[in-house]
Amino acid sequence: MEIDLSRPILERNDTLAAANRVRLAATGTFALDVLASPGAGKTTTILATLAFLGDRFRVAVIEGDIASRVDAEKVKASGIMAVQINTGGACHLEADMVSRALDALPLEELDLVVLENVGNLVCPIEFDLGQSARIVIASVPEGDDKPLKYPSIFAIADAVLLNKVDAAPVFDFDETAFTQGVRNLNGAAPIFRVSAKTGEGIGEWAEWLAERVKAVRAASL
C-alpha cells in the first residue's frame, strides 16, 4: 500500500523554527544567525560589532559549539550575556537547541540575540532556526574561492562579511574574484570588508545591522 506523505524532510525543525520566530517577534528581539568556517573570526567579529554598538541595544549571544565553553566565556568576559549550546557532536545548530537557549534568556528585555552557529559552511544551511537574518563571514586567509566551493551558504546570506582584510597584503587574495563569486549566487546581499582585529569596516556593517534591529523593535511596540 502506498502512503502519500508529501512533507518537508525537516518539518519538525521547520515547525520549531517558526515557533522561535513568533516568540522573538512578540518580544521585538532580532535574531542574527552567524555562519562561517572554523577560524574565520566569528566570535571576534561579534565582539567587535557589539563593542561598536555599545549600549544602543540590549544584547545576548548564544554560542553554538560541538564541545567546550571557551567562546561563551570569552563573550561573558566582555560583559555580555551569553548562553552556551553544546551540540554534542552535531555540526550545526537546530531549532530545538535554540529554543532551549532562548528559554534561558530574558527575551522581553533583549533587542538583539546573536546566534553563533557551529563553524561549518555546509550543514547549517538547511536548518532554519527562526532567525531574522543570516550572515556569512568569510576571511582573507581562507582564499577567494570560498563562494565557488560552498555556493549554497553564500546564496542564502542576507549579508556577507569579508573579515581579516588587514591581512590582505600577506595573502594572494583576489577580491574582485571573491565579490564576483558571491554576486553570481546572490544579487542582494551587501558585502562588507571588515577587520575585527583593527576595527576597519565594522562601523558600516554594524549600522546595517542596527537599522534592522531597530525595525524589528519598532514593529513590536
Add this chain to the structure above:
Amino acid sequence: MTQEILNAITQAAEGAGATRINSVRVTIGELTEIVPDALQFAWEALTPGTLAEGSVLEVVETGGRSICLDCTKEFSHDRFERRCTSCGSYATKVISGDELLIDDIDVDLAEDASDGEAEG
C-alpha cells in the same frame, strides 16, 4: 537528515498499521547541500532493526531553476551561478532545486497483506 526521514516514515507506517516499509521516495534538490550517495549510505546504516530494514530509498533529484525578477524569464542553472541567462540580472529567485521532501512510502499492512496478494 536521514534520521528525520526514518522517524517520519516510521511514524506514518505505524499509524497505518504497517508491518514493513518496502520503499521510500524522497525529492532532493540539486541546490541543497545533500549528497544522495551519503543519504543511501546512512540509510543502510540506520534502517536495520526498524520497519524500514531492507527498504529501497529512491531519491528523485531536481535541477536548479530560477525566475528573473527583472525580465521574468525562467532559466535552469547549476549550484554555482544564479544570474539570469537572458538579461544578466542578479535579481533572481529560485523556483526549483531547493526541495527536501518525503514524497511517499510503500508499505505492507499486517492483515491486508495476504488479501492484497490474493486479489492481485
